[in-house]
Amino acid sequence: MPCCDCSSEEAPANDPHWRRALWIALAVNAAMFAGEIVVGLVSGSQALRADALDFLGDSANYAISLGVAGSALAWRARAAVAKGATLALLGMSVLVSTAIAAWHGSVPHADMMGVVGIIALVANGGVAVMLFRYRDGDANRRSVWICSRNDAIGNIAVVAAAAGVFGTGTAWPDLIVAAIMAALGISGGWQILRHAMRDLSEARSARESVSI
DSSP, rough: OOOOOOOOOOOTTTHHHHHHHHHHHHHHHHHHHHHHHHHHHHHHHHHHHHHHHHHHHHHHHHHHHHHTTTHHHHHHEEEHHHHHHHHHHHHHHHHHHHHHHHOOOOOOOOOHHHHHHHHHHHHHHHHHHHGGSSSSSSSSHHHHHHHHHHHHHHHHHHHHHHHHHHHHHHSHHHHHHHHHHHHHHHHHHHHHHHHHHHHHHHHHHHHHHHHO
């Protein structure tokens, strides 16, 4: 999904409000991963499994962000590189699992998909609103916002997929949404990597100017 370039103005890296928001987001995402992966496996929904993997990736995202908060720009950019690469890899793994599921052709349980999708939407919507004020700044903060935004969009798609499965009696709405979520993950990972490389270049230039 396309996004605007981030502002170059940087907020305080170790802001206690930012850290508190990250801890809340980490707790919400870890809990949602544990619940959604179980329901995804039981219901046979690829979209729920994709969303659960996204929750897992975001939990790691928030944990890394907490670890580098207050560090130099170069270290925060390196952390963003790791997160961007991980997000892209998760997206590719979802594409592979979705292709395998399409080959087998099993139909997921629409009712379970819908209930869990709505719960996940409420959880991710709350996190996205909480983190909206931190969407600008360095690549590390930007990566957190991108993940939260993509999650909320993905949850809306999961609910739509549940309605589609219920209405058509086929697995195709679930598979299509899983593929879209995978594409969002790959796109978001690329956006994070691009911004992180720009921050690394900025940090390198700053070091060179100081050495001169």
